[in-house]
Amino acid sequence: MTSTPQRGASTSRTAPPRVRLVDVAREAGLSKTTVSAALNGTGRLSPAVREKARETARRMGYRPNATARQLRAGRARLIGYVVGEFAWRPWTYLESPYFAQLTSATAASALRHGYALVMLPAGSLHSEWADLPLEAVVVADPVDHRVVDDLLAARIPVVSDGSVDGRPGAHWVDVDAEEAVHGTLEHLAAQGARRTALVMSGSTTRFHREVLTAYRDWCAARGCTPRVTVTDDAGNGPAVRAVESALTAAERPDALFVVEEVSPPLVLDAARRHGYDVPGDLLVVCVSEDDTAEHTEPPISTLSLQPREIAEAGIELLVAALENGDEAPSGRLVATRLLVRESSRRPSRTVAASPQAECTSVPPT
Template sequence: MNQSDRSARVRLVDVARAAGVSKTTVSDALNGTGRLPAATREHVQRVARSLGYRPNATARLLRAGHTRLIGVAAREHVETPWVYAELAYFVQLVTATTRAALVHGYGVVLLPTTGPGDCWLDMPLDGVFVVDPVEGDPMVGDFLAAGVPVVSDRRALKEVASGTKEAGRWVDFDYGSAARQVLDHLEDAGAERVAVVAAATTACFHQQSVDAYLDWCAERGREPRIAYLQGPGIQNVLDAVEGLIDDADALFTLVEGSPALLLDTIRKFGRSVPDDLLLVCTTEDPTALYTDPPVSTLSYLPDETAQAAVALLVDSIEGRAGDHGRLFSADFQIRASSVAPGRGPARRTAASPLTPG
């Protein structure tokens, strides 16, 4: 029997038998508690080491009232199951959340993208980061009602605040202003028929962005041109684009998609970017910079958002006052795909600094 085989089976009771003492004495000796003679404590520790005993970290943390685990749930689509790796934004957000959590000494558990929150209340989570919650999202309310600290967006927390003891903390964007910034840019570049691809969801990002687009069109007396996805996935995005580009001179995608595949689809229908169709994508896909032409992008800063969310959540878990929210501005990178020929080089609009809410 090798050492790893022995260690895997050594229990507290095994140490007690080998040392000739009770389990309580072993527990006190190994945890530095109780009133034990120094010789007894040293004897038990020596026996435990010789047997290869290792304490159960999970059990110890549960007894202490915490597990140092943070849950992450993306709720943009709650009707259709999907995985985080399908969309570049969520890949980067989860990666950044995991990295930030490790800095604070926490691990991350990915929760499902569908279903209510109550089915996960039995999981030993210290806190939860709920991303893109839908309107009246039960997951936010269920966790807060159970006394589990939550970080989400302001609307979700406001909707459930009256029924919970803890109001939660938030990270958020002014989605409407970000959408208008893109729309104004496209108008300045000469576009008169701007089409939008959005998701059929009540997540705050999509609702506020679409509302801003509809208001923008109404102010100019223009007919909205909008296609809604019924679920995530690049094929759904491409199908929506195909139904819009014949009667548009600019395209603004609010859904995550591949810039290269979008350009290929547009060319397949005989359109040229930016000669007769301007293009801006809401995406974190790094290839946008290297396509031909480079694609203008609207970014919602997954790295910065994750770092702020984890810091707020850890403060809440550990009982520190701190800030209750962080408001960001989106990062709009203007590249050749949305600059009309002859209008000069692309400009860059950088994100504004992080500001407390």
């Protein structure tokens, strides 16, 4: 009599044997050495032989033993990735279009070079990565140097922003914040803006500090009163509140430069709620990687920080350091891109000849 298995009773299954290199060689009718060379892209093999070996391996589900390969090479080929901001909410950065693009591009670039990316929570502590066989780490937008200091002390190469310039084992990729800010403000001034308000994060990253300095310097050089509104937290809600605060100042701005990351349509909604016509009454430029900006009515001008280019440059610097064993610091500057759309153009208005003519206004209360 055959017994019926009871519900919940465990049943053992024998896992199929792992396909070995010798099995692939036997199936393909090739030597083990030939198959190994074909799969590793080495040796003098004809395209037909190389393709036959690879197709056989794929069909049989062959996968190299990663552990054995690492032991032979003495390397794990793992690159860590950590974001300095949002440490109080470790994975919040994944909701940001900028960091989402930066993260995916970093992972893709690392993989193209034969490395896997290990994502760490924002503001990672030493204990969270100390036992991982990381060969290098990307530290995006550090708010301080604790993580960078710990990694360099452990002799792990790092790529970060320009604040690490000159430190052995530290490499950097950055944007010229001053040039980006001044270029954007000059564009707005050329369109007739005289009272450009800045909405930005209260973050202490190098980028945000440089943005604020560049804005104030530009205003001082032109006799304009700085109009700065700082958000009290990350996310669309706090950013929209900051935008509304700037729009309801005693002296209404005629241009808005939003550096805090926010969904662009929400900026337009806030402007309309407070009686502004964009671009008739208010010119708008957002620092944003959000694709919705080009589909709003009117389309919103954006300043892109080029996260994909930053990611690729960072991985290239790290891979060069790892493959060459060179600890000498290196860096690269990535150009930003101002995409001018209808929200910051006033084609029907006559722009004043002198951008400084009306730049002596009273600061908002």
